[in-house]
Amino acid sequence: MPAVSYYCPRCETTVELQRDGYLADKSVTPYPLDGWDYVTADEDYDTPEADGVRFVCGEDDATRDPGAAGCGEPFYLSFVKHGTTPAGAALDSR
Numbered sequence: 001m002p003a004v005s006y007y008c009p010r011c012e013t014t015v016e017l018q019r020d021g022y023l024a025d026k027s028v029t030p031y032p033l034d035g036w037d038y039v040t041a042d043e044d045y046d047t048p049e050a051d052g053v054r055f056v057c058g059e060d061d062a063t064r065d066p067g068a069a070g071c072g073e074p075f076y077l078s079f080v081k082h083g084t085t086p087a088g089a090a091l092d093s094r
C-alpha cells in the first residue's frame with residue numbers, strides 16, 4: 001500500500017499511514033467530527049467500521065517527522081463516509 005502523509009493542523013508535524021487508494025479522505029481536524037468512530041494508527045483503520053484515525057501528535061509510531069517533536073495534542077483524520085456526502089456518494093457508484 002502507498003504511504004500517505006498528513007499534517008498536524010496545529011504544528012504541521014508529518015504523520016504517515018499506509019492507505020488503500022479507494023479510501024477517500026475527508027479532512028484533518030484538531031477535533032473529532034460528530035458521529036465518526038476513530039481508531040488509533042496502531043489499530044486496523046482500513047475497515048468499514050473505522051470512520052477515521054485519531055493521532056496523538058509526536059507520540060504515535062506513525063509520526064515520521066524526525067525534525068519535529070510534535071505538539072502532543074490529538075488530531076483527527078476523517079474518512080469520507082459512503083453516501084453521506086457528494087464525494088461519498090460518488091464512491092458508492094463505482
Ligand SMILES: [Zn+2]
Nearest residue numbers: 008011057071
Ligand atoms: Zn502537532
